Amino acid sequence: MTRTFGSERTKVMARAASIAIETVAGTQWPVRLAEALRDLDATWQESAAVCADVAWQARAAGNSALVLLAPGDVTDPCPGPGTVVSRTYRHLYLSTLRYDFRCHSIESLVNQVPLSVLNADPYSWALYAFARLGQSRSDGLAVMERVLATAADHPKTVHVLLHGVWLGGLLPGRADALLALVDRLPDGGDGDPIAQFRKASALRALGRYHHAHAAVERALEFLPPGHLAVHTDLVREHALITAAYNLTQLAHQRRKPDPQ
Structure with missing residues (x-):
C-alpha cells in the first residue's frame, strides 16, 4: 500500500484506534484492529501507540485482550504479511499483562519469542524490561538502556520503562532513573x-x-x-x-x- 505521512498518517492511526475502541464490547475487536494495522502497514512505533491505548480501553470495558487472545498469539509470530498481525496481538496481550502488573507472565512469554522478532520490535523489548524492572531486578536496568539505545525516545516506549522503574520500588537509583526517563x-x-x-x-x-x-x-x-x-x-x-x-x-x- 502507499503510505501517508505526517499529520495525515497520525489521523489514520487515530481512526484505526477509535474504531477498535468503539467495538471493544464485541469479540472481534483484536482481529479487526490487527487487520487494520496490517492494511496500513503499521510500524512497530505506530502499533505500540495504538495497541497501548486500545488495550487499556478494552481492559476498562471488561473485555480484555487476555480473554480474546491466547499466549500462542504472542509466542508464535507469523512471517510475511502476518508479521504486523502477530505484532499487534503481541502488543495487545503484553500491554494488558503490564496493566495487570503480571511481570512473571510477561517475562515467561517474551522468553519464548524468537530473538530475531524481538530485535525488530523495541516495544516488546521494553515490555520485557518492564517485567524485570517491576520485580526490582537490577538487570532490568541494562535491558532498559538497550531499549533506549534503539527506540529513539519513542514516547509510549519510554512510558513502559517509566512504569517499570516506578513499580520496582527496590531498584538502585530508582528516583534518578525516573527523572531521567521523564x-x-x-x-x-x-x-x-x-x-x-x-x-x-x-x-x-x-x-x-x-x-x-x-x-x-x-x-x-x-x-x-x-x-x-x-x-x-x-x-x-x-x-x-x-x-x-x-x-x-x-x-x-x-x-x-x-x-x-
Whole structure:
C-alpha cells in the first residue's frame, strides 16, 4: 500500500484506534484492529501507540485482550504479511499483562519469542524490561538502556520503562532513573499527567517535597475527565507526599535541643 505521512498518517492511526475502541464490547475487536494495522502497514512505533491505548480501553470495558487472545498469539509470530498481525496481538496481550502488573507472565512469554522478532520490535523489548524492572531486578536496568539505545525516545516506549522503574520500588537509583526517563519525553513530560505522577513519586523519594507537590498538582490539572482510577492514584500520591513531609518536619523538631 502507499503510505501517508505526517499529520495525515497520525489521523489514520487515530481512526484505526477509535474504531477498535468503539467495538471493544464485541469479540472481534483484536482481529479487526490487527487487520487494520496490517492494511496500513503499521510500524512497530505506530502499533505500540495504538495497541497501548486500545488495550487499556478494552481492559476498562471488561473485555480484555487476555480473554480474546491466547499466549500462542504472542509466542508464535507469523512471517510475511502476518508479521504486523502477530505484532499487534503481541502488543495487545503484553500491554494488558503490564496493566495487570503480571511481570512473571510477561517475562515467561517474551522468553519464548524468537530473538530475531524481538530485535525488530523495541516495544516488546521494553515490555520485557518492564517485567524485570517491576520485580526490582537490577538487570532490568541494562535491558532498559538497550531499549533506549534503539527506540529513539519513542514516547509510549519510554512510558513502559517509566512504569517499570516506578513499580520496582527496590531498584538502585530508582528516583534518578525516573527523572531521567521523564526528561526523555516530549517537552520533558510537561502536560503529561502520567509523567508528572511518576516525577512526583521520584521527587518524594528524594525528599524534594515542595517540587513533588507541584508535580502531582500539575498531574491532577492535566488529567482528562473520566480517568477515575488514575485520579485515585494521584490523590494517593498527594497524600503520601504530605505524610512524608510532615514526618520529616516532626523528626526535625524532635532533634532540636530543649531550651535550657
